[in-house]
Amino acid sequence: MSGGAMTRSRLTIAALIAALVAGCSPSDGRQVLVVYSPHGPDLLRTFEERFETQNPDVDVQWLDMGSQEVLDRVRSERANPQADVWFGGPSQLFHAAAEEGLLQAFSPTWSSQVADYSDEQDRYQGVYLTPLIIAYNSEVVDSAAAPQDWDDFLDERWTDEILIRDPVASGTMRTLFGMVIQRSVRETGATDGGFDWLRQLDARTREYVLNPTLLYQKLSRREGLVTLWDMPDIEALRATTDYPIDYLYASSGTPLVEDAIAVVNGSANPELAGRFVEFIGEEGEVLLAAREFYRLPARTDIPVDSLPPELRRARDLIVPEPIDWQLLHERGPEWMRYWDENVRAG
């Protein structure tokens, strides 16, 4: 290698390093609020902007991930928490976190309106209710031919046509499977009937899908024709894409997943975190979430006629499925382990 080439390459490297270091932008001095959330970038971006407008000295930064993953991350970071707020996910995950001492009690002014969906010790608050629904490819299946109830999934004709979001990673699917086991416990006093139902479902299932995106993709590409999922995601999908996917509410009962929010224990800014929790549950913000993102408010004092048509329809059609959340908190993880080890086809 000649001397000239050596000098030139050294200069290039030096310039590269200088450029890299310059790329490191320092913090702009605003107070940082870190939010972990599965709600998706669109919703999060909206609330980030609105909260920052109200609090110009605050920089909201969010990390978007699955709710089960939020729990895992909060757990891993126990000794040095990085998040201030955990926004979104089924309440049984929040409950597990609260029991492990990962959440900090906080009581917003609206907590009495969501008392049914919140922790008795105020370690988390319900914000939205997520109805679980039956979704199908609307190009191949019309609404009359689609499964009308959960039991219809066990029908012969859906053999190899069912797609299911991997329940191990999904709080939503865990709730749905939990509902099946609970029905069995309620009716027979034992879990056997529920697992038998899930075994039959497994036999008809074409594939357990890694994430919601792939689920929509495969459903719209007809790799499978029906699935069990949640209403806000399908409504958002219908609003933003051309995917031929439609949904209906199960006739026997719809589980409403309580979607919660909490201050993370050890948050660097607990006061600010509390302010964000308060903000998310304010009437105006809850209505915004309802209108733009199809989130059904958990607050009981929101007038029905201020909700968008999709949610008013939901409230008319839904037969709420009674769920013993306490039982689900206690036995849910054990049921899922049993399902993974003994029910799911190997």
Added chain:
Amino acid sequence: MRPGALGAVVILLLIWLVLYPNLFVLGDSLREGAEWTVENYRRFAESSSEREALWNSVWISAASVLFSGLIGVPLAFLFTRYSFPGRSILGGLVALPVLLPPLVGVIAFLFLYGESGFVARTVQGLLGLDRPPWRLTGPWAILLVHSYTMYVYFYLFTSAALARLDGGYAEAAAALGASRFTTLRRVTLPMLAPALAGAGLLVFMTSMGSFSAPYIFGGGFRVLSTQIYVSKLNGDLAIAAVETVILAGVSIAFLAMLQYYEARRIYTGAGKGAVGAGAAAKQGRGTTTLLGVLAWSLTILLLLPHATVLLVSFVPEGTWTTQLFPPTYSAENYVNLFSRPEMLTPIVNSFQMATIATAANVVLAFLAAYLLVRRQFRGKAILGALVILPWALPGTVLAMALATTFNADQPLAGRFLLVGTFAILPLAYFIRNIPLVTRAALTSFRQFDPALEEASASLGASWTTTMRRVALPLVLPGLAAGALLAFVTALGEFVASILLYTQRTRPISIAILSQLREFDFGGAAAYGVFLIALMALVFMLGYGKVSGTPGT
């Protein structure tokens, strides 16, 4: 510097960064609450699904080594030993699968070979079937993805070794009457043994730790890496720790086996000076054409996933469903990528972190390889094991170990608060790539004759001068190959990143994941194309350097 002192410094550094954090994981596997117990191991041994996962991990990894070798080694011979039009360009292109970032690669496979993918749809259409002809699921799908993405290790290591191989040996063998096949079997392959063993090790370890392929394509096929994830999500951290320890144990056993084998076969060449004379074999015009066609077809086949990513990146969100080709195209995804400054930040982040990590890797690899090949000192065996150990530890394990060790400021216990800071990801990338870069440096050191250094020293050159003017230039091609691989690996690293990133240090892979979560395949693909282009650029710059003859 005295080798003993240098050795001690390098060993201590590695113990602190590689071994120490993993002892925390081992501790977790042996505890139930505050009590020490082997109960968790008993639970593992009694569960049939855990045993099945263990067995699957082992055979899938062994089969991945076999298939990757069967693709990579012949390709290396084809591109270094034969001449045909476009050889040098194609030789670079077939290394491209290494530039397919984990998540993007998997998506490409789905669109291409998945049951509603391009190839399946075409076959279905041609044969008039009403169902897709196959499903991309189960162990064969995992093997396909593994061999496709990992043959590059065999290809690169073998090519580098062939380029360095002194043609004189083959000539000598031929002159002594050996047939081509005998020469290959008795001379060339044994000389390639270190490179083959190195590549085999990389493939085995990568397969053992591989997560996205079995998770996405496994379809209920259990392997240890996915079991760890499931256990962790189930909140069963003790079992996750046991699975981690078992996974590491198998990998370490394989490593030890290979090291034992390697220690018994050392080949150095004292050549006539014409390094890199593994020249093109004599061939007729018909053969040239045939080889050209073969090479071009193989290259196209191997680049199909890249083409798929490129295609998907031009598809507006939510428009491509059951059609064979996307109904509309637009540059929308690229406009989004560049019009949002927050989408460019991850690229800058990844570049910074990969650069820092790789620079550290090069320094450490050079010193460690020098010590291991050229010096005798106490603790040499330990050093040899330590530089290889990170490959035995899947990314998730490393990340968890780092997260539990470096989350407190206890300087006396060797613990510093790095979680949540900028330093943690470059550190993780650095540790993950220690074996890769060190192996590359080791292979190079082993293949040149120590007499060259001795000559330099006897001519009065100081140790540093000898290192700088003699050893470094000779080792550089191999070291550069290793460093480039390390750099591109770090640039697209996903498994450790996902546990350790913070909002401020979001790397590209996490940005891609967010796009995917947003049902935005096009956006993710645009990121993927950008990443591939960036990596290809770095790679081409470096590939010239690697394949060029080293200075003498």
